[in-house]
Amino acid sequence: MRCFWVEKNESGEVSASLTEQPTSILDAAVTASPRIRVQVEYSSLNYKDALAATGHPGIVRKFPHIPGIDAAGRVIQSEDDSFQPGDAVIVTGNQLGVTHFGAWAEQIDVPGSWAVPLPDSLTPVQAMALGTAGFTAAQCVGGLIDHGVTPESGSVVVTGATGGVASLAISLLVKLGYTVIAVTGKESEHANLKRRGVDTVLSRDEFVDESKRPLLSAAYAGAVDTVGGKMLETLLRTTSYRGCIAACGLTGGHELHTTVYPFLLRGITLCGIDSAMCPMPERQKIWQRLAGPWKLDDLDSLTHVHPMDELASLVETILAGEMVGRAVVEI
Structure with missing residues (x-):
């Protein structure tokens, strides 16, 4: 699978690049069960992601690492009765992209308890324009x-x-x-x-x-x-x-x-306000609001979609304080 791979060498230097890694690296990533595997279609860029992409010690505690705290995609394997292959889901927060391999990759493995069904009124791009x-x-x-x-x-x-x-x-x-x-x-x-x-x-x-x-x-x-x-x-x-x-x-x-x-x-x-560990009932309520009575009319105008190849330059832009609106990443 293609992913944004962040490494640290023996001298402590951090490097990051788009690379191919075997999906087997995901197998040991989840200790909680039941788990689901998601084919990621879109992610997003947040300040926290940019820090993770540079190996910031306050975010990344273990190398190698894959950033990306937001994911929208489809379930391809499931041990969780709440989800079936083909289901469209959103995964945000918890430890995704922090202590857990994140969404700047073609696939993620996460506990089923981290996922929320994608509301019918939101496209995957809109879900990631919102994201965390x-x-x-x-x-x-x-x-x-x-x-x-x-x-x-x-x-x-x-x-x-x-x-x-x-x-x-x-x-x-x-x-x-x-x-x-x-x-x-x-x-x-x-x-x-x-x-x-x-x-x-x-x-x-x-x-x-x-x-x-x-x-x-x-x-x-x-x-x-x-x-x-x-x-x-x-x-x-x-x-x-x-x-x-x-x-x-x-x-x-x-x-x-x-x-x-x-x-x-x-x-x-x-x-x-702490988003990462927001309890699931509150998390579902918020997504229902964002997809329903609080759905934004100007969301598309705030959104710019980029390929994965631009991630390195996007990280520089947001760290320099020059990012405007929401950057969605097509995985």
Whole structure:
């Protein structure tokens, strides 16, 4: 099978290339049962995948490795009574592409408990345009709703607005009637964000407050933060009474310097979003939303499909912070 193979030599140097490997390497990959084997048709590119492709120690703990945290394809072998050969499935999260050989390969072996039937209203390309990014975005929006942030509550900020999760969060929020404020470091994308229904676009430097004041003027009902670091610190100090911030990213840094004042004086909620280990009942509910009442009208316009041969260059693009929209990979 063809796959994106990441290796580390004895001197610790990491290399990656498209190569052919025997499918027998999958046989020992799954210890849990019952298992299924999936012929992968499409995957996607996420920041986590790019880190795995470069052998980042926080993601890859064992070499050789195959990245790819999202897969859409068809079951070709099954030990699980829930699936039959020919069934179309989605596999995202859990340990796919992390401690487990991932979807940048023509086949994957996974526990049947990791798979969700592909909804009839989604094509495999659309499922991967959503992938973990769309799943995470939907979790973030659901978190705001669960904590009482409605379109009538006020504006919602989305940071890192041109990235995969943020782009999809914006589309969901606009579809559901929210007033969205987008924060981005890409000035060239301001007009495009406005066309997509964003009310106000702010530059990253314009938004982040470098002062040490524990609270700033309350301005936003909620936020979807894909950046972390100083961006999240600013959001904590500017979110209104009883507001909520759904936090799901750390491209701006993993440290958080704040005080208890936003929580004690304004009663805000910092809602952490973890997609990988989301329980299956919640996972199925989210995919049903994304395929039904939350199905995005502009999903195709956010999507660009690439062959596997372009994976190396795509990894460089996303690590440089230059990726716009969702990259789907045809396997």
